[in-house]
Structure formats: C-alpha cells, structure tokens
Amino acid sequence: MVKKGMERAYFILIFLFLYMPIAILIALSFNNSKSRVIWGGFTFKWYRELFTSSMIFSAFRTTILLTLLSSVIASILGTMAAIGIHAMRKRGRAIMLGATNIPLLNADIVTGISMMLLFVRFTELGFHTVLIAHITFNIPYVILNVLPKLNQTSRYTYEAALDLGAKPAYAFYKIVWPDIRPGVFSGFLMCVTMSLDDFSITYFTKGAGVNTLSTMIYTELRKGIMPQMYALSTLLFFIAFALLLLMNLKSSRAKQQSRTF
Numbered sequence: 001m002v003k004k005g006m007e008r009a010y011f012i013l014i015f016l017f018l019y020m021p022i023a024i025l026i027a028l029s030f031n032n033s034k035s036r037v038i039w040g041g042f043t044f045k046w047y048r049e050l051f052t053s054s055m056i057f058s059a060f061r062t063t064i065l066l067t068l069l070s071s072v073i074a075s076i077l078g079t080m081a082a083i084g085i086h087a088m089r090k091r092g093r094a095i096m097l098g099a100t101n102i103p104l105l106n107a108d109i110v111t112g113i114s115m116m117l118l119f120v121r122f123t124e125l126g127f128h129t130v131l132i133a134h135i136t137f138n139i140p141y142v143i144l145n146v147l148p149k150l151n152q153t154s155r156y157t158y159e160a161a162l163d164l165g166a167k168p169a170y171a172f173y174k175i176v177w178p179d180i181r182p183g184v185f186s187g188f189l190m191c192v193t194m195s196l197d198d199f200s201i202t203y204f205t206k207g208a209g210v211n212t213l214s215t216m217i218y219t220e221l222r223k224g225i226m227p228q229m230y231a232l233s234t235l236l237f238f239i240a241f242a243l244l245l246l247m248n249l250k251s252s253r254a255k256q257q258s259r260t261f
Helices: 002-029 045-052 054-087 090-105 108-122 127-151 155-163 168-196 200-205 213-220 227-260
Strands: none
Touching (some): 002 227, 045 054, 045 227, 054 090, 054 127, 054 168, 090 127, 108 200, 155 168, 213 227
C-alpha cells in the first residue's frame, strides 16, 4: 500500500510539473488584469482583442501557412528519399542514414546561422528562405518515420504487381502506400510540431516584415508579454488537444474493427 501511494504521488507530481504551467496560462487568459500575480476578475476581453489584432493575426497566418507548406513538401520529399534509401545496398544505406541524422544532432542555432550564410550569399532573406529552411530540417523526421514502415514491406509483392501488368504508380499506390501511410502521417505530424514552434532557424533565415508567432513573441518580450498571447496559446492548446482526442478515438475504433474481423 505504501509503495502504491508513493507511485501515485510520484505520477501526480510529474503531471503537476507538466500541466501546471499550462493551467496558469489558461487562467491568465481570462484574467482582467495585465498582472501575472493579481487576479482582476474573469473576462473574455483578451480573446476579443485577439481577434481584432492585425499584428497577431498576420503572424498567426504566416505561421500556419509556413507550417502547412513546409510539412506537406517535406513529407513528399522525405517519402521519396526514404524509398530511395530503402532501395540502396547496406553500405550506401548506412552512409545516407548517417547524413540524415546530422541535422537532428546539430543545434538549431548552428543550422540557422549556416542557412542564413548560405541564403545571404545567393538571395535575399524572406518568406521563401524560411520555407526552404523549414523543409530542410523537417525532411529527416519524415525519412526516419517512413523507413521502418518500408523495412516491414516486401519488395516481391510490388515486383509481382509489375509482372502482372500494373504500372509503377498504380502498384505503388495499391501495394506500398497502404503499408507506409502511417509512417508518412506520423512524419507529417512531427513536421507540423517542429515547424509550429521553431524559433532559432526562423529567426536567422527570415527577412524584414516576415514574422511568425515565435519571433513576434520574442520581439514583444522587450515591452512585456501581451495578454492576448495567453488567449492565443490557450486556443492553440485546446485545438491540439482536440486533434489528439480525435486521433486516439479513430485509432481505437480501427483496432476494435480489426479485432471483430
């Protein structure tokens, strides 16, 4: 009994450390005072001001556009790269996997500065340079999510479909794609997560007039955090929470259906 009580207390302590800051953030988004230590009453004022702030919505729109574009393009390129690596021999595959892991091991600030130096040499900084940078550091995540799924597939099934007269694109869509689709989707979600909250690489590769939520918050820290950002962060948290619930419900239903069959 004592051991179980200690385990429960340990888990409660962990969850307090994980979710107490989020709970405080949600509470501050409804605080009528700009102070973080004084409760000024319950209000929706910051949410109303959030939807009327052109600066915040411009940064939010840029962030969402950048995240979706970079994630979709990185998912396509990463899947193609994973298929190419999977088709290599053992030595070539090891070399390419080592090269894939380098961006993951690099510090973000190193990647950001190196890309900034490259872009400044050939072009002007702007939205396109941030997009290229996000695609670049997202591709390894897709590769490492798709490769394990490819290793579980059999190339003989794909070759048999070709021998039976199927075209390569049709055979890939019918034979390979159903097996690697979970890996592609996981890589896409990881790309969305990494792009959405990236700061270092975005800060060094963006041009004048290009602001994401992370860079805008960093700039506004000198003046003090705007309470509207608490409201925006709360909305983003509940959107992510709702998506996770839907994904878990969908996966549980799929498992139940597979068991019934």
